[in-house]
Amino acid sequence: AQSVSQHNHHVILSEAASLELGCNYSYGGTVNLFWYVQYPGQHLQLLLKYFSGDPLVKGIKGFEAEFIKSKFSFNLRKPSVQWSDTAEYFCAVFRRGFQKLVFGTGTRLLVSP
Amino acid sequence: DVKVTQSSRYLVKRTGEKVFLECVQDMDHENMFWYRQDPGLGLRLIYFSYDVKMKEKGDIPEGYSVSREKKERFSLILESASTNQTSMYLCASSLGGTLTYEQYFGPGTRLTVT
Numbered sequence: 001a002q003s004v005s006q007h008n009h010h011v012i013l014s015e016a017a018s019l020e021l022g023c024n025y026s027y028g029g030t031v032n033l034f035w036y037v038q039y040p041g042q043h044l045q046l047l048l049k050y051f052s053g054d055p056l057v058k059g060i061k062g063f064e065a066e067f068i069k070s071k072f073s074f075n076l077r078k079p080s081v082q083w084s085d086t087a088e089y090f091c092a093v094f095r096r097g098f099q100k101l102v103f104g105t106g107t108r109l110l111v112s113p
Numbered sequence: 114d115v116k117v118t119q120s121s122r123y124l125v126k127r128t129g130e131k132v133f134l135e136c137v138q139d140m141d142h143e144n145m146f147w148y149r150q151d152p153g154l155g156l157r158l159i160y161f162s163y164d165v166k167m168k169e170k171g172d173i174p175e176g177y178s179v180s181r182e183k184k185e186r187f188s189l190i191l192e193s194a195s196t197n198q199t200s201m202y203l204c205a206s207s208l209g210g211t212l213t214y215e216q217y218f219g220p221g222t223r224l225t226v227t
Contacts, residue, residue: 009153034215043117044156044203044218090155100171101216103148105155 003027004093006104013081013111021076021107023065023091030096033074035065036103039087047089050074061085083113116140117219119204125225132191134222136204143209145187146216147171147179150201159202162187163209194226 005024013019025031035047048059055067065076074091091104120135138145144163148156148171158171160179168179176198180188187206191198201223205216 004155006155036218043220044205046215049215092156100158100161101146102158103156105153 004104019078032094034092036090119219134189138206142206146205148203
């Protein structure tokens with residue numbers, strides 16, 4: 001069973017729409033959380049990360065994510081998307097005490113101009 | 114800037130061939146990783162290494178082996194390629210220690226086994 005769930009596999013939005021991509025994980029204990037993005041034809045790159053402290057994390061390009069421990073969630077948000085945000089987005093969870101970063105199945109976002 | 118390079122962007126091999134995928138990083142990172150990326154499955158860890166000559170199995174090591182003779186280089190080997198190993202292969206590296214650091218990814222090698 002997938003331990004990191006991204007429920008939206010494909011999302012289509014118009015420019016200026018707000019975005020929220022869901023990420024849930026099923027691990028207990030301390031976790032580090034990441035969102036990676038893969039633009040068409042490019043490397044996978046880090047969008048933002050949460051290790052500790054303020055559960056609202058700001059990343060590059062206006063993205064942010066909120067860690068809600070009680071809900072085991074780390075949803076990605078952007079108030080107003082642009083055509084250039086078209087990409088595939090991956091949530092990833094690192095469990096302290098283990099040695100693996102576990103990725104979700106990804107969400108393909110298409111932003112129409 | 115961290116740079117992770119992979120030897121080929123595209124590779125076509127025949128069933129039964131031995132395949133080598135090479136990955137080199139230039140940031141003196143201790144940890145290196147091999148993933149495969151398949152539509153609808155995300156990234157799955159094949160093997161990783163946290164030091165030279167050290168290796169650990171990931172989630173899907175069957176049919177693969179790895180080699181890390183130098184710190185900057187991590188090779189993935191398909192001993193006898195099969196069609197179900199057709200995939201995108203991603204290499205990544207990160208700083209050492211607790212493995213909680215950001216992983217930097219290479220551009221990927223799209224392998225087709227016919």
